[in-house]
Amino acid sequence: MENSNHIIIDSKELNGKRVLVTGGTGGGMGEATVKRLARAGATVITTARHTPDELKDSDLFIQADISTPEGTTKVVEYLLKRFGGVDILVNNVGGSSTPTGGVLKQTDADWQRTFETNLFAAVRLDRGLLPSMLEQGGGVIVHVTSIQRRFPGENTMAYSAAKAALTNYSKALATELAPKGIRVNSVAPGFTETKAAERLIERMAQERGCDYSDARQSLMDSLGGIPIGRTARPEEVAELVAFLVSDRASYIVGAEHTIDGGIVRTI
Template sequence: MRVNGLVTGGTKGIGNAIVLRLLNAGATIMTTARTVSEDLPESVGFIQADVSTSEGTEKIIKDTLEKLGGLDVLVNNVGGSSSSTAGALTLSDEDWLKTFNANLFASVRLDRGFLPAMLKHHKGVIIHISSIQRRLPGNMTMAYSAAKAALTNYSKNLATKFGPEGIRINTVAPGFTETKAAERLIERMAQNSGKDYNGTRQELMNALGGIPLGRPAKPEEIAELVAFLASDRASYITGGEHTIDSGIIRTI
């Protein structure tokens, strides 16, 4: 049976890796971004919208349901932060709201829009891409860490509510992943600290307590976990936070 899926932010980084992995598994995939990408396969449907706004999510919901008729898998991937990394006192109300809109409220709005159609069929999968930063709050990523912590809490509640209706909802929490967005964050941190890129990158790895496998994750490795959770092979897995970080988080 053909699976219809939507991956937000699927033109770059982890989102793009997820799009390609699900497409390779035979799913019909749509994705979103604020700007048009020429790198997507022709078979991938594209919706140009800003998922961090209510207008953007309304457009995504409307266009997806019109084109696919329904949705089997929703991967809420959009996230990140462009706020100052100089600390709490430099963050304005706008910084906080912008970060929470991208990392929490985008998922809340899309879930609310697509769940009714999933409930009609008593089947569906929602995956929220969180981050280990929700368990490693730092002064330089305060708003982002708080938003991801809220996303994990929200996801757990949603899974408990809709599990009896056949909807599986999970969170994936990647560790340090080598993406363009991660590179931009390191560049901002380097500018604030006055250090070079490589030194700041190593400092960030050290700040995480070191990476047992000795390297950051690749986006494709995160996509493999997402593809498994989206498949029927994971039919009894819901309500979980699935950390993929090379053992950075050492607490039990």
């Protein structure tokens, strides 16, 4: 069965695969990725700091703050004990909560928190789950970065720097692990209209006294415009991830895949 965009949505190409997608709740790219990979037949485990009501009794959910060493340790230990490890790891968790107002408003704690969430969470999970991947002779890792690594701003400089570091780390890791049967790639989304983005647009609309579409357009304009003329849907990012973790992408290693509707204009 295909949808109107001719994307296969019921392929079972991931049958038997064990997958971890971090940050897989809350109506964002992670949740869309969980659903997409599950439709492909995978057993998909996810994490979040808070437990949604519908996942309270699920053995496919791990409540943990993976921006902390304790949180990543909890996730790794559970996965190894319950599932024997994973075949696919999608490091999706990310975000920024640094204060506005420029560099002098951002403390060491702000920078540390941002790097813990956007870089060290992935590094620790990779390090914890790689031994089992190496033992089984294969695996796939995808790091979700951001086009903001190319567009640092005064209020997102820590986030941009952390995502740039994650991209660099991904490339080095891919080079090391490819001879051992493990593929590593990264995905760099642009402006994606997640539930969190919707809430931001709604706040902007209220503050400016305009409607939702005008507030959204203002955000798009702040990025220099989006050539395709709209924001991304979380499901579109999930589709790219689904391709990269599948055998269809078996020769793609160490690459960053931008999905931004044309925002990045450099070659």
